[in-house]
Amino acid sequence: MSKAYSFVRWPLRSALRTTVSTRFSLFHDPFLGKEQTMPYDVLIDPGHGGADSGAVNSKTNTLEKNLNMDSSLSVEYFLGQRGRTTKMTRTTDVDIDNYQRAYQGVREGAKIFVSVHHDSAEVGRSLVYHDNKAESIRLANKVAGYMGGISVVSMNQSPHGRLYIADFTTGPSILIEMGPTRPYTRDERIARCQLRPTPSRTSSPTTSRKLS
Ligand SMILES: [Zn+2]
Numbered sequence: 001m002s003k004a005y006s007f008v009r010w011p012l013r014s015a016l017r018t019t020v021s022t023r024f025s026l027f028h029d030p031f032l033g034k035e036q037t038m039p040y041d042v043l044i045d046p047g048h049g050g051a052d053s054g055a056v057n058s059k060t061n062t063l064e065k066n067l068n069m070d071s072s073l074s075v076e077y078f079l080g081q082r083g084r085t086t087k088m089t090r091t092t093d094v095d096i097d098n099y100q101r102a103y104q105g106v107r108e109g110a111k112i113f114v115s116v117h118h119d120s121a122e123v124g125r126s127l128v129y130h131d132n133k134a135e136s137i138r139l140a141n142k143v144a145g146y147m148g149g150i151s152v153v154s155m156n157q158s159p160h161g162r163l164y165i166a167d168f169t170t171g172p173s174i175l176i177e178m179g180p181t182r183p184y185t186r187d188e189r190i191a192r193c194q195l196r197p198t199p200s201r202t203s204s205p206t207t208s209r210k211l212s
Pocket residue numbers: 047048054055064117118
């Protein structure tokens with residue numbers, strides 16, 4: 001966006017735009033113009049990373065952040081096979097602020113935000129959390145169905161306290177607890193999530209479209 005364009009359009013836009021977040025994204029986003037990308041379907045967020053390991057299985061020293069990355073790569077593969085365009089909030093072992101993770105999707109025009117986590121080895125269950133947007137609840141139910149009918153819970157009702165990551169998103173947002181932090185084999189995790197890549201897959205494009 002050129003400076004002249006911004007100047008001419010500013011009063012009109014200023015009058016039309018009422019939310020701080022929208023103004024921020026249009027006029028004060030340090031990334032605007034530098035990292036503009038084509039909108040894509042799903043921003044996949046492997047939870048934790050770097051110094052933040054997330055849940056730790058003390059018996060096996062399995063770290064949640066690594067399981068999250070592994071499962072996120074499976075989700076990426078699953079969606080890619082169905083023609084969905086995706087991005088990841090992290091592809092390496094780095095810690096990123098939750099606001100930055102969620103806001104990346106807003107800034108880049110991602111249609112859906114999916115954060116991938118595992119819970120502690122002792123109490124970890126498979127759950128899909130959603131924020132209060134109707135489309136988030138719908139998406140959570142569809143994903144829970146894909147995962148064998150696991151529970152769907154509001155982010156306000158997490159035993160870990162309210163999950164605020166979706167506060168920063170504008171589209172459908174869910175957080176998947178893939179299960180307990182234990183050293184599942186990769187095949188086990190893929191099977192649990194029904195993401196196994198098989199050449200003979202028969203699911204139709206219609207089925208995959210139900211994800212959104
Ligand atoms: Zn976590």
